[in-house]
Amino acid sequence: MRTMTALACILLPVAAGWTQDSDRDRNARDFAVAGKIGFNMTLEGFKKEYPLAARGKSTDEKIGYYHFVVNSVPNTDGVIVWFFDGKLLEVAPVYTEDRIRNLGGAEAFVKALKNKFGNNDGFRDDKVKDEVTVIWRMPNVNRVVILRSARNVVTLHVGDSALQKRLDDRRAKEADLGF
Numbered sequence: 001m002r003t004m005t006a007l008a009c010i011l012l013p014v015a016a017g018w019t020q021d022s023d024r025d026r027n028a029r030d031f032a033v034a035g036k037i038g039f040n041m042t043l044e045g046f047k048k049e050y051p052l053a054a055r056g057k058s059t060d061e062k063i064g065y066y067h068f069v070v071n072s073v074p075n076t077d078g079v080i081v082w083f084f085d086g087k088l089l090e091v092a093p094v095y096t097e098d099r100i101r102n103l104g105g106a107e108a109f110v111k112a113l114k115n116k117f118g119n120n121d122g123f124r125d126d127k128v129k130d131e132v133t134v135i136w137r138m139p140n141v142n143r144v145v146i147l148r149s150a151r152n153v154v155t156l157h158v159g160d161s162a163l164q165k166r167l168d169d170r171r172a173k174e175a176d177l178g179f
Contacts, residue, residue: 024118024136028143031158033093034073039160043083056080063170065089075103080155084167090159097152109154117145137161 032038036049043066046053056067066083073079076093083089100109122135131150138144142162148155 024116025138025141025143027116028136028138028145028158029141031091031143031145033076033079033091037070037073037079037081037088037091039088039091041088043086043088046081046083046088053081056082058082063167063174065167075099077153082159084163087163088160089163089167090157092155092157095154095156097154100154113147113156 030038032041037046041049046068050068050070052072053068053070056069058067059065064085068081068083070079070081073093077096077099078094080092080094081088081090095103095109100106103109117136117138120134121137122133124133125131126133129150131148133149134147136145139161142160144157144159144161144164146157146159148157
């Protein structure tokens with residue numbers, strides 16, 4: 001069974017009794033990949049820890065926005081990170097279908113997400129793009145978690161929503177409208 005189909009089947013039902021709000025808030029606030037890449041990590045600390053990280057094309061030094069890809073992070077097929085003003089903006093571990101199978105399959109993967117983040121707040125199954133998107137919002141701790149499954153790759157984005165707003169505001173201020 002394709003990973004996306006399995007995720008869609010497992011996440012659609014909303015059942016009660018999973019993680020309490022305070023637990024899901026804490027889990028999102030303290031989220032870290034491999035116990036290292038988390039929201040207490042600075043850009044400088046990241047560069048020291050991962051000197052071989054590939055710099056992403058969306059980096060924009062002018063506004064303090066940096067994008068990196070790390071391929072050597074345990075239990076993932078890579079991690080994508082974004083920094084803004086020296087702080088971690090978003091971290092996204094990447095999992096291939098084979099990795100998810102090795103971690104116990106789609107059902108075990110989704111069960112772990114539900115245990116960590118509770119019931120999802122939004123769900124979209126885009127059959128045209130062959131993509132499933134699941135969203136958890138934790139406004140009490142300025143976090144958003146987005147699970148994307150497309151083309152046999154699953155990416156779990158965990159971001160700082162307050163820092164994202166600051167980035168959006170700076171981009172709007174710096175926008176070149178051509179006049």
